[in-house]
Amino acid sequence: MLSLGQLPQSFGQPVHAARWETRALELGVEPVVLGPVADDELPALVGAAAAFAFPSLKEGFGLAAMEALAAGVPLVVRELPVLREVFGPAARFADGPHALAAELGHAMTVEDPARRDAGRDLAARHTWDTAARRHLALYRSLPGRGPGEAAT
Template structure:
């Protein structure tokens, strides 16, 4: 089959990581795959040469608001894309799903937006596709309850071997790690509040935050985060985007991995931390209970997140560590690709 996978960026966001890994696994099965995206340069990592790449230039415009940026993103990708070249058009996000007239859509998670253009983009990207996938049963249930849409569940794959083989980064002081940047969906303010509590029990531990490339502007939220961070006795370390080859070591060296997201579809970054043998604490959400089970610790608010992180650092559990590694290793991209091919073939039938 000639398959187009559409995403919205060349930067290391979860949906982009998913798109590239799925494309490579599909190509390994002999499928003809092209990844289409907007971008200001190459992808954040090398891509298997069996996968064709079509990067539509997306120049920066100073002072552009979120709404106009969303509309420009859709228009640029729509103008460049060539749907007649493909048997399957598979969009991975709301921008790319709005840029085509007919597509399969993977709904990674559901959000609530206040920017009118983004809210409309989100809604159209749910109702217009002719077939739907999700990466967890919890998100499929949300689609069914909110829109009456029946979605097929195909969980994420995980590059478990890459993280399992990582040499832990060496830092002067032990650190907690969070990956995903500073934004509302990642629960960044709650993580800071939990860290303030945790410092009372583990005064020497650092908080390190990696990642954060996004199309959206969370300036007000970030200002609030920075104001709160300035009141802490130990300042968090914000790394921004981390090079692809350096991320596994950074993850493997963490004393614990914090994942306090308020909305998720699967939790790929947390699963990568489990593959590296790092204790993980997540927000107590139904979707994360579904995906992680007993392999992680849970917290519902800053005090309980802090308590779970303290236990993870002070009382390592070898059985939970082994269970986490096994869980991550069970989610392979090869399996995900085979299930996608079966899904595509079912649509053709």
């Protein structure tokens, strides 16, 4: 187990880290915190997961969740309108810790080929090329602003 002193800075504020460590001790678990993972190691690591939990309260898209779907990994996300809009039939949704645990258990034990295929199809539609083309189209649609023009 890695100590919280070894957590990457991006993990969160010290107060959150202390609460996380306290809760782990209460539950008698020893989570392994990997910290940063090399880009070439990430696909295999994500692909080996039995399920991917995305319980975010603030995320509006979820790149990590999309990467899990691309790898065919079952996804469980927080029950939020924006995440329902993004992930639709590709994910399982949970409202609260108990529901998250139940949905993760279900995702890890029950094969769901239709949901897996929906996830892979969704992820395939969200490429960097597609994102770049859509951004350029948006920028070009703004009055007086073509590519490379600064806002006044």
